[in-house]
Amino acid sequence: MTTKTIIKEHRLSGGGVKYKASPNHGGIFAAGVADTIVLHYTGGSSFDSSVEHLCSEKTKASAHLVIGREGQVTQLVPFDTIAWHAGASQWKGRSGMNQYSIGIELDNAGELTKNQAGMYSSWFNRTYAPEEVFRGTHRNRTHPSFWHIYTEQQIEKTFAICDLLCDTYGISEIVGHEEISPKHKVDPGPAFPLDKLRQCVEADRADNSADNIFELGADRVVTATKLNVRSGPSINFEAVSAPLLTGRKVKVIERHEEWSKIEFTQTGWVNSRFLR
Ligand SMILES: [Zn+2]
Structure with a gap:
């Protein structure tokens, strides 16, 4: 049985969440400016290798959280501190989105190539069966291609954590890396239900604000x-x-x-x- 996950001193606590400090981070966010979540896929071969990679000084990269395919979570940087995940990026008139966002990496192999045997390969040469593959058109492209699926546990965990972060920090926007760096990035890609996540968080917000119709002067x-x-x-x-x-x-x-x-x-x- 897992306990409920809460946020305590800018760290997730409970629910089996682990913490492994990454040396790759900036300073504390300027007051009140972190109002966005940026979602990524790791494009890596495993959860553990991605956590290692994002904690290695050489990479100069990190994220606040890595969410695995069984729904496991490791936090690398506290939520009040700038992590290095967005790179050169722009969104709604702001650039360098690391300064304004919490970064979440999802363990996923990324875009796949179909081979002659009717199977699919990742860039690191692992083979995937058709049931592990999503065929879809990326929002930045016009033609469909093949993508490693996200698991249900992983999607559910991501939705729950985004909801918690939105409630705790007043985050008002969830974007994909592919949206803030569309020329260079394709993550999290069409296999992730990003629009649905936004609708869910939006609906939750509407529910909460329905309780909030109060008189002026209150x-x-x-x-x-x-x-x-x-x-x-x-x-x-x-x-x-x-x-x-x-x-x-x-x-x-x-x-x-x-x-x-x-x-x-x-x-x-x-x-x-x-x-x-
Ligand atoms: Zn990314």
Whole structure:
């Protein structure tokens, strides 16, 4: 029986999650700026070899988490610290997405080539049977090709962890490496249900904000660990203060869709989902 996974001091705790520190990381995130999750595949031959690789000083690469094919998880970098996973990248007017994101690597061999025997090969020459292969068109391309499937346990674990991260850190966007570096990257690729993940997290947010239709002038309490306060009602506006911490009392003075303008020592906009 596994216990529930929670986040404690910027680390996953419980549920069998392991921790192995990677030397490949930057400093602490600037206050409140990590508002995005970037998903990757390892393109490696095994969970353990990928963890080793991302902990080797030579690679200069890391991620916050690696999620394996049995749903096993190893964390390499705490969530308040910059990991090196996104490389040269751009998204919605920002570049160098390592500074703004939590990186999750999924153990997966990546794109496969069909051989004459009707089997499929990875770049490291392992052979895969047809039932381990997904045929689909990558969002950055026009023609279908072959991809190593993700397992159900792995997908389920990824959805659960993304949900937890969104709730804890007020993360508002989940993207694929292929979207923030479309010229060079194809991960996580079409075998991963990225759009469905976004819909699920979105639906969860809508559920939560349905409980949050409250009167203007009402006193509310911050439920997120760190809540970003922005200059306008969307994640595209910059933070106007250090993030508010759990339990902070605020007054709602204006609403716009799922966003609330709040008053504390100053004013700013927050996602209503993180107020109670
Ligand atoms: Zn990647």
